[in-house]
């Protein structure tokens with residue numbers, strides 16, 4: 001498997017604080033990789049820097065072999081690297097389908113959509129996107145909510161819709177930021193199954209930040225552990241679970257059964 005994402009010696013400072021310090025890891029095409037660590041370890045900062053929301057202070061980020069440092073978040077999305085956020089980011093008044101359609105056009109400049117909106121070609125593009133989004137809603141068990149305002153969905157389904165919106169942009173790498181935060185145990189287990197399913201059916205590589213250790217240990221091929229902005233371990237779930245440094249910094253405080 002070749003590396004899809006290569007992060008090398010990545011640092012991000014906020015004033016005197018090293019939120020990330022010389023962090024190096026990679027994600028190979030086809031993997032599910034977990035990024036874990038205690039509160040304040042630098043996981044969200046890592047997501048923000050990799051997705052172009054924040055510039056790094058130092059280091060390199062290559063996606064499909066090309067540097068993406070300095071690219072705007074929209075350009076990073078256009079390259080095929082799409083992230084979700086900890087909080088739900090649905091438009092509450094828009095329907096579930098409209099929300100997913102928004103994701104489908106995340107890789108297309110709005111001005112371009114506008115300029116061709118009434119042409120035959122634009123109608124064909126829209127019809128194709130709609131068909132693709134409806135297929136996605138089917139596969140993510142959201143079809144029955146298709147015409148409902150997204151804000152009326154139960155919270156668990158709003159999180160699921162967040163994943164659908166990200167997938168509509170047809171990412172090669174999907175970065176999920178705490179997808180089960182705020183979900184009950186049953187919803188969390190369902191989300192875990194959903195991630196495994198979309199990893200297969202949508203042919204997407206996954207980088208996952210999550211505190212839910214049972215989920216992380218259950219679905220990840222490999223795990224990278226941060227603490228105080230530094231990588232302290234990397235390995236298979238069984239290796240991470242047994243790693244003394246990881247247990248001391250993090251797992252000792254978490255339920256990993």
Ligand SMILES: Nc1ncnc2c1ncn2[C@@H]1O[C@H](COP(=O)(O)OP(=O)(O)OP(=O)(O)O)[C@@H](O)[C@H]1O
Pocket residue numbers: 014017018019037038039040041042043044045046
């Ligand atoms: N915009 C910012 N300005 C200043 N400090 C920041 C900023 N963003 C993050 N930090 C600090 O950087 C460190 C890493 O924070 P980050 O949110 O990346 O950790 P995290 O691992 O995602 O934590 P959590 O699990 O609680 O979400 C923390 O000390 C945090 O206070």
